[in-house]
Amino acid sequence: MKNLTNNFSSSYQPVKALLIYNKQTGEAEHNTIYVESYDIGKFGNPINAHPLSLKETLALSGLFQTAQELKTGFLRCRGLMPNKVLYVNNEKGGYAVWYTPPQEVTLFFSDSLGIKSGNGKVPAMIWRAGRESLAVYALKGNRKPTEKTALYHAPFFNIYHDGKVCMGNVRIDIGQETRLEDFMQQWEKYYWNSYFSHLMNDHNPVTENIVQLWQTQINTERTFPCQVLKPTNYTLKNLFL
Known part of the structure; x- marks a missing residue:
């Protein structure tokens, strides 16, 4: 575990943090979500708080899409469904x-x-x-x-x-x-x-x-x-x- 943590820390550096707010309205379907984005400073502290931008949203959506494709790739056909x-x-x-x-x-x-x-x-x-x-x-x-x-x-x-x-x-x-x-x-x-x-x-x-x-x-x-x-x-x- 110690070696894994050291390897992870040396290979991956934090660059972004998201904070999600939920405004309660009494009815679950009408609750409001607000996402605040932070950049990560050189000392690892969150800085530059701002509403999640469109560019950041698209980048985040791309990550989720890739994860979903990996999840659903199992048993998918490359082409037409085989007759058998x-x-x-x-x-x-x-x-x-x-x-x-x-x-x-x-x-x-x-x-x-x-x-x-x-x-x-x-x-x-x-x-x-x-x-x-x-x-x-x-x-x-x-x-x-x-x-x-x-x-x-x-x-x-x-x-x-x-x-x-x-x-x-x-x-x-x-x-x-x-x-x-x-x-x-x-x-x-x-x-x-x-x-x-x-x-x-x-x-x-x-x-x-x-x-x-x-x-x-x-x-x-x-x-x-x-x-x-x-x-x-x-x-x-x-x-x-």
Whole structure:
């Protein structure tokens, strides 16, 4: 703390101070605000008291605008909204919900499972993520979902019954200014590059033995057998709440 204070004092010097007056009128909506501005003298004392000028007001407004842009940059698009985006909430930390169609990905499995890592076809998926947590679900078919679309348990290891993912030792590093396109790309990369290792609380997300399922799927041309998916109690709309 001592070092921080010394560095701050040597790098930043006070130049302006504002004093805000509030004239009480008995009705809050009719209260009057007056702002008085002070320059800071060479000895650190306030001097030259005067009403806040237009130039000072514009400069102050620019600072607030910059701060607001930093605050709201998280999950904003660089351009057009990507087609796979379903919902974005920038409030209370922020989260996004998006869709990926059936695809082939590289899957990594811990040796203890007895499943060779390799390429496998996965079903369409729904992703719901904030800066520090991820939940995934599966869909039947390949159509882009609507609010009423039923969700199924994602047919993978390391997932709780409610869809939340245990990321294990994966280091999640998503900044406060991360744009939406990068946000989705980062989470998908984190997920597919992590190792599947075990079932969470003995939750088997499919109707058959999940180990045998992936042993027969990896490094083949088989599409994922969606008939083995187990339904959740959710529809897509539940993820927007």
